[in-house]
Amino acid sequence: MINNGLEKRIRKEGFRGDIRHAVPMSEITSLRIGGPADIIFYPLGVEDLQLVTAVCQEHGIHCLILGNGTNLVASDKGVREPLINLSRGLDAINVKGQTIVAEAGIGLSRLLRLCEANALSGLEALTGIPGTVGGALRMNAGSWGVELGNLISSLTVMDAQGEIGEMKRREVEFSYRGMNLPTDAVILRGEFSLPQGEKKEITKRMRHFLRKKKETQPLAQPSAGSIFKNPAGIPAGQLIEAAGLKGMRRGDAMISPLHANFIVNMGKAQARDILGLIDMIQKRVYQTTGTMLELEVVIIGEAELAA
Secondary structure (H helix, E strand, O other), X not given: OHHHHHHHHHHHOOOOOEEEEEEEHHHHOOOOOOOEEEEEEEOOOXXXXXXXXXXXXXXXXXXXXXXXXXXXXEOOXXXXXXXXXXXXXXXOEEXXXXXXXXXXXXXXXXXXXXXXXXXXXXOHHHOOOOOEHHHHHHOOOEXXXXXXXXXXXXXEEEOOOOOEEEEEHHHOOEEOOEEOOOOOOEEEEEEEEOOXXXXXXXXXXXXXXXXXXHHHXXXXXXXXXXXXXXXXXXXXXXXXXXXXXXXXXXXXXXXXXXXXXXXXEOOOOOHHHHHHXXXXXXXXXXXXXXXXXXXXXXXXXXXXXXX
């Protein structure tokens, strides 16, 4: 089996981190769905990451980088490709004056708490967004008109050959829910230079944005966040609601009655249920508006047809 040989080679080369097998994706994704991942590597640092990617590349094996699994729809059949989870090794965060350097595996919520503690302003609108710094930067996460990409001063990135380099903000082109980084490059850390503020005001704004999210998004239920990107001019949720799909169910998957751009797991939803709703939404919205909604979530694992 290819993953057995892969693990032996990587261990022999000096990998220090943990390796897990047959891990249910339902345990490690925010949507709580998905079959078993054959193998997951948890690098303890950059050297481990370089080792895994180099060996995989040598054998022509494609790896997937995993954060907190917050924008993923994982197949019921599982994931055969090796996964690399950065949350246990690339998890350092430091503050110096008005600059914070956060590694890719740091939770976005931890970054925000540190900003609050040090009275550094600018990120408050992102309160309540799950996931890691690396994933949030890759997706250029945003909320209430604030995008993470506008707040960095530099990125440290590893390319497909394992070479590490720094990119200044002017070298990075962020777009709506994306950036110009090659898909096989890995974000290692981000540097944020933030204005000094008043701690009480920062806390007040964070609570305000969290309250607004709780009022308008199903934060208490398993979901993958926004399913679709917002097309120009109108939020995807409004288009889905206008198509009469709010509250629609397929199995235990439901288009949230609170926010139509969220699909929630009511208990025992499967990937085929989610994919079925996604397909239905795209077709119905296109029929009613002529707009083809583009996915914001990422679908991974063995291909399967929607039920």
